[in-house]
Amino acid sequence: MVLPAVVRxxxxxxxxxxxxxxxxxxxxxxxSVSALLGxxxxxxxxxxxxxxxxxxxxxxxxxxxxxxxxxxSLAASVYAIGYLKAYIAHGVGIRAHLSFFTLLMLSMxxxxxxxxxxxxxxLWECMAxxxxxxxxxxxxxxxxxxxxxxxxxxxxxxxxLLYVFFVVLRETTGSWDFGAWARxxxxxPGLLAILFTTGFxxxxxxxxxxxxxxxxxxAHPAAPAHVSSLLSAINxxxxxxxxxxxxxxxxxxxxxxxxxxxxxxxxxxxxxxVWYALAQHDIKKLLAYHSVENIGIIGxxxxxxxxxxxxxxxxxxALGFAGALLHTLNHALFKGLLFFGAGxxxxxxxxxxxxxxxxxxxxLPITGIGFLIGAVSxxxxxxxNGFISEFLxxxxxxxxxxxxxxxxxxxxxxxxxxxxxxxxxGGLAVACFTKLYGVVFLGENRSGEAVxxxxxxxxxxxxxxxxxxxxxxxxxxxxxxxxxxxxxxxxMCGTSNAPLDAVTxxxxxxxxxxxxxxxxxxxxxxxxxxxxxxxxxxRETWCCGYDRVTARMQYTASSFAEELVKLGRPMLGxxxxxxxxxxxxxxxxxxxxxxxxxxxxxxxxxLNRAIGRAxxxxxxxxxxxxxxxxxxxxxxxxxxxxxxxxx
Amino acid sequence: xxxxxxxxxxxxxxxxxxxxxxxxxxxVNKLKARLSGRCGPSVFQTFYDLARLARKETVxxxxxxxxxxxxxxxxxNTTALAVLILPIGPFPxxxxxxxxxxxxxxxxxxxxxxxxxxxxxxxxxxQGMGASREARFAVFAEPIFFFTFGxxxxxxxxxxxxxxxxxxxxxxxxxxxxxFIVISSISIFFLMLAECSRIPVDDPNTxxxxxxxxxxxxxxxxxxxLFLYQHAASLKVLLYALLVASLLNPFSxxxxxxxxxxFIASLGVIAVVLALIETLMARFxxxxxxxxxxxxxxxxxxxxxxxxxxx
Numbered sequence: 015m016v017l018p019a020v021v022r023x024x025x026x027x028x029x030x031x032x033x034x035x036x037x038x039x040x041x042x043x044x045x046s047v048s049a050l051l052g053x054x055x056x057x058x059x060x061x062x063x064x065x066x067x068x069x070x071x072x073x074x075x076x077x078x079x080x081x082x083x084x085x086x087s088l089a090a091s092v093y094a095i096g097y098l099k100a101y102i103a104h105g106v107g108i109r110a111h112l113s114f115f116t117l118l119m120l121s122m123x124x125x126x127x128x129x130x131x132x133x134x135x136x137l138w139e140c141m142a143x144x145x146x147x148x149x150x151x152x153x154x155x156x157x158x159x160x161x162x163x164x165x166x167x168x169x170x171x172x173x174x175l176l177y178v179f180f181v182v183l184r185e186t187t188g189s190w191d192f193g194a195w196a197r198x199x200x201x202x203p204g205l206l207a208i209l210f211t212t213g214f215x216x217x218x219x220x221x222x223x224x225x226x227x228x229x230x231x232x233a234h235p236a237a238p239a240h241v242s243s244l245l246s247a248i249n250x251x252x253x254x255x256x257x258x259x260x261x262x263x264x265x266x267x268x269x270x271x272x273x274x275x276x277x278x279x280x281x282x283x284x285x286x287x288v289w290y291a292l293a294q295h296d297i298k299k300l301l302a303y304h305s306v307e308n309i310g311i312i313g314x315x316x317x318x319x320x321x322x323x324x325x326x327x328x329x330x331x332a333l334g335f336a337g338a339l340l341h342t343l344n345h346a347l348f349k350g351l352l353f354f355g356a357g358x359x360x361x362x363x364x365x366x367x368x369x370x371x372x373x374x375x376x377x378l379p380i381t382g383i384g385f386l387i388g389a390v391s392x393x394x395x396x397x398x399n400g401f402i403s404e405f406l407x408x409x410x411x412x413x414x415x416x417x418x419x420x421x422x423x424x425x426x427x428x429x430x431x432x433x434x435x436x437x438x439x440g441g442l443a444v445a446c447f448t449k450l451y452g453v454v455f456l457g458e459n460r461s462g463e464a465v466x467x468x469x470x471x472x473x474x475x476x477x478x479x480x481x482x483x484x485x486x487x488x489x490x491x492x493x494x495x496x497x498x499x500x501x502x503x504x505x506m507c508g509t510s511n512a513p514l515d516a517v518t519x520x521x522x523x524x525x526x527x528x529x530x531x532x533x534x535x536x537x538x539x540x541x542x543x544x545x546x547x548x549x550x551x552x553r554e555t556w557c558c559g560y561d562r563v564t565a566r567m568q569y570t571a572s573s574f575a576e577e578l579v580k581l582g583r584p585m586l587g588x589x590x591x592x593x594x595x596x597x598x599x600x601x602x603x604x605x606x607x608x609x610x611x612x613x614x615x616x617x618x619x620x621l622n623r624a625i626g627r628a629x630x631x632x633x634x635x636x637x638x639x640x641x642x643x644x645x646x647x648x649x650x651x652x653x654x655x656x657x658x659x660x661x
Numbered sequence: 662x663x664x665x666x667x668x669x670x671x672x673x674x675x676x677x678x679x680x681x682x683x684x685x686x687x688x689v690n691k692l693k694a695r696l697s698g699r700c701g702p703s704v705f706q707t708f709y710d711l712a713r714l715a716r717k718e719t720v721x722x723x724x725x726x727x728x729x730x731x732x733x734x735x736x737x738n739t740t741a742l743a744v745l746i747l748p749i750g751p752f753p754x755x756x757x758x759x760x761x762x763x764x765x766x767x768x769x770x771x772x773x774x775x776x777x778x779x780x781x782x783x784x785x786x787x788q789g790m791g792a793s794r795e796a797r798f799a800v801f802a803e804p805i806f807f808f809t810f811g812x813x814x815x816x817x818x819x820x821x822x823x824x825x826x827x828x829x830x831x832x833x834x835x836x837x838x839x840x841f842i843v844i845s846s847i848s849i850f851f852l853m854l855a856e857c858s859r860i861p862v863d864d865p866n867t868x869x870x871x872x873x874x875x876x877x878x879x880x881x882x883x884x885x886x887l888f889l890y891q892h893a894a895s896l897k898v899l900l901y902a903l904l905v906a907s908l909l910n911p912f913s914x915x916x917x918x919x920x921x922x923x924f925i926a927s928l929g930v931i932a933v934v935l936a937l938i939e940t941l942m943a944r945f946x947x948x949x950x951x952x953x954x955x956x957x958x959x960x961x962x963x964x965x966x967x968x969x970x971x972x
Contacts, residue, residue: 372784373724373784375726375727375728376726382726386728390771390774393770393774394767395767395770395771395774396764396767396768396771401767404767405760405763405764405767408760408763408807409759409760409763409822411811412760412811412814412815412822413820413822415811415814415815416814416815416818416819416820416822417820423969423970424969426815427965427966427969430808430811430812430815430965433807433811434804434807434808434811434958435804436807437766437803437804437806437807437808438800438801438803438804440767440770440803441770441796441799441800441801441802441803441804442800444770444773444774444777444796444799444800445796445797445799445800447774448774448777448778448781448792448796449796451778451781452777452778452780452781452782452789452792453781455726456726456728456778456781456782456784457724457781457782457783457784458724458784522663522758523663525663525665526663526742526756526764529742529745529756530738530739530742533738533741533742534734534735534738537734537737537738537889538734541733541734541885541886541889544715544716544884544885545719545884545885548716548717548718548719548884548885549718549719550718550719550720550721550884551718551719551720551721552720552721552722552723553720553721553722553723554722554723555722555723555724555725555783555784555785555788555881556722556785556880556881557785557786557787558787558870558880563784563785565784567785567786568784568785568786568789569781569785569786569788569789569790569792569793573789573793574781574789574792574793574796575793576793577793577797577948578796578797578800581951
């Protein structure tokens with residue numbers, strides 16, 4: 015895009031950089047939308063040093079992701095203007111941060127344009143490393159370093175698998191070019207199994223599917239809000255883009271097994287993500303777990319779409335892929351919105367712990383309204399955008415069940431159970447976001463602070479309200495967003511004119527939701543009339559006759575979620591620390607509860623420890639004696655030479 | 662795709678429903694009173710109560726934000742829109758489209774979301790506790806709805822996935838099918854008990870706030886807001902009762918007269934069953950409620966499995 019010119023400009027001034035970035039991104043946005051509505055296909059060849067001719071280009075899929083990425087990058091740039099002021103005031107050096115932030119946004123966009131595996135991997139690395147440096151802005155804090163390290167580990171595990179994926183592809187087809195891969199015909203089943211496994215694992219770590227999600231809840235809270243929203247809203251979508259691209263390259267014949275695996279992993283991610291989220295007290299950590307949930311929802315859509323393609327049902331494929339792609343955009347919008355809101359909240363409350371908050375609606379009214387719309391959207395409730403994409407996915411599951419019911423007895427049941435899982439997840443999401451919103455914004459402040467006037471940064475208003483408006487717009491007028499989706503959808507379904515009427519007919523929701531809005535306004539009017547006639551009073555809350563009520567007696571987030579969290583055991587760890595009453599005379603007592611991630615603690619950390627222990631067996635090699643090292647070099651040389659002669 | 666019925670009867674059916682809902686509640690209350698040997702208030706008592714509430718002054722808490730003021734309006738309207746999607750007896754629904762039952766469930770979900778928030782808005786433990794319980798039980802209730810209607814859609818095999826077509830295609834010609842439908846309707850009936858705060862899940866008439874779910878959540882609501890909440894609650898009960906009645910309809914589709922008669926009769930039967938349950942049973946301990954709901958899910962699962970294997 016236009017951005018390379020801007021990178022050189024990343025200088026001292028925070029607003030200057032962000033405004034320039036925002037300007038460039040705005041231009042990019044205009045470009046990608048016009049290309050999506052016009053002619054969404056272009057390719058060119060670049061000559062790079064060492065790599066030779068490298069193809070770049072875009073198609074509907076690239077442009078759709080490009081649009082999403084640019085929209086959120088634009089929002090993050092504008093938001094960062096005000097947000098970083100707080101860091102500048104605390105004397106945090108942000109000059110390097112600004113260049114890495116710009117590099118991150120740039121490399122994410124260029125990644126989409128790459129049509130060559132080498133270029134793709136280089137940009138993937140660029141994106142990963144610049145994101146790491148963005149995360150560790152406050153590197154003096156141990157939890158920030160820890161979170162950054164988690165990110166670095168995860169992203170390198172991911173890139174390692176991608177190396178295997180791409181090298182195997184190159185060895186099979188003799189080319190690094192995506193286009194050549196898509197045209198290749200001589201696949202064999204064993205190879206495909208390797209490709210699907212490595213490609214999916216590599217991209218799944220990036221996207222944060224359930225067993226590989228442990229880096230998200232560590233890295234996202236560590237980063238400053240504009241970075242964590244970029245990470246959560248679009249960086250993990252690079253993984254989704256990768257999977258979608260993989261599905262475009264690899265053949266759909268006899269590959270239905272991948273669809274079922276993806277479906278299972280996605281359902282587990284969706285339910286597990288939200289259940290873990292429910293146990294969190296930290297606002298950003300909670301939101302990070304919700305990213306796992308939403309990636310799961312996107313995965314369900316992709317899986318059903320892929321199953322549709324494998325079974326030769328283009329209508330089903332269209333429904334599934336449309337749900338997945340639309341949810342990608344939707345999740346970017348509301349998750350960005352929620353993280354920006356969380357940034358404002360954390361700045362104001364000077365902590366991320368929601369148990370110390372309450373009643374912030376009075377201090378942060380605009381943030382409160384934006385956050386409410388984000389929360390309703392992420393729960394998939396009508397009339398906002400989350401509902402539209404979840405509706406498509408539900409429909410694809412039911413439709414899939416129906417169209418397969420005649421031939422296959424059990425496949426429909428699996429799809430039905432997935433739909434039920436989605437409903438269960440929906441209920442948990444409602445519990446989780448009512449908890450978050452109720453505890454943070456409603457009620458009274460639990461730390462007993464009066465409202466401070468300096469609450470909100472005005473520069474975040476256009477971002478919060480803009481994203482909230484987009485959430486509402488896609489919900490009320492789904493047809494408009496679907497127009498941007500159609501080119502990508504045609505490609506994903508593998509037909510130029512896929513039967514898209516099931517998707518395009520969503521426009522009808524406009525009238526239903528219009529009716530709802532009209533009814534709401536009418537009811538408000540009637541109530542206003544009734545209240546004018548019969549009166550309104552403001553008094554204390556009715557507490558069943560008790561009148562010494564304090565803010566600390568409110569229901570807390572932990573108690574709100576406790577029963578549901580308990581039901582999640584043993585998958586969900588819950589640490590309780592308190593002393594039972596032992597003496598008659600009361601003494602000072604305390605109670606603590608922390609939910610922890612069984613997969614993080616039990617699976618990954620134990621795995622790491624086991625690897626560490628295994629490697630200590632080799633420690634004798636590192637004797638520290640220089641003569642031994644010279645011997646190693648010598649032996650290695652001889653082995654190489656012998657190999658070269660004998661081969 | 663979204664079809665708005667041009668038949669004025671469907672829209673009039675909504676008015677009938679809105680008026681009939683409190684009446685049906687009144688009938689259930691009367692039956693309950695009679696079964697437990699009391700005389701009980703008139704069946705129109707619910708109307709008097711609602712009218713009294715609508716004409717009262719509204720009192721808001723000092724802690725309340727705009728959520729408390731917005732929630733009753735959202736709750737009533739989402740419930741009312743859900744009723745518009747429902748085929749009311751033999752009348753075609755006012756709004757119908759492919760996948761409309763998904764919207765119906767999610768509309769009720771939106772209402773629940775705001776009701777829970779309103780519970781947390783007034784900074785009191787009582788309301789917070791009710792809100793927490795509502796959220797918890799909803800998690801287990803929602804899957805029952807999707808499971809039942811999803812399996813019905815599979816079994817009736819209608820690609821249009823709308824409530825109207827699902828209900829139309831229910832036929833009792835095969836014994837397997839009949840068993841399947843009866844068990845599905847039991848699942849929905851269990852769901853109704855949970856979603857509408859009836860005994861054995863919740864007791865709307867209890868005197869201790871600590872043991873309530875729905876009533877304690879709206880403890881601070883008053884005046885016109887309470888009127889909206891209560892009316893929405895009665896709409897919701899009748900909505901579920903109608904779902905059960907529509908499932909049990911043995912005739913494939915009825916003309917207006919027979920249909921009206923059949924639906925009035927079946928609503929009467931459901932009212933008697935409900936009153937019997939509420940008279941004979943005590944409220945469950947709260948920890949048992951998720952088990953109760955899981956039980957309703959499990960019979961649904963067994964139902965579709967048996968149907969699939971044997972069909």
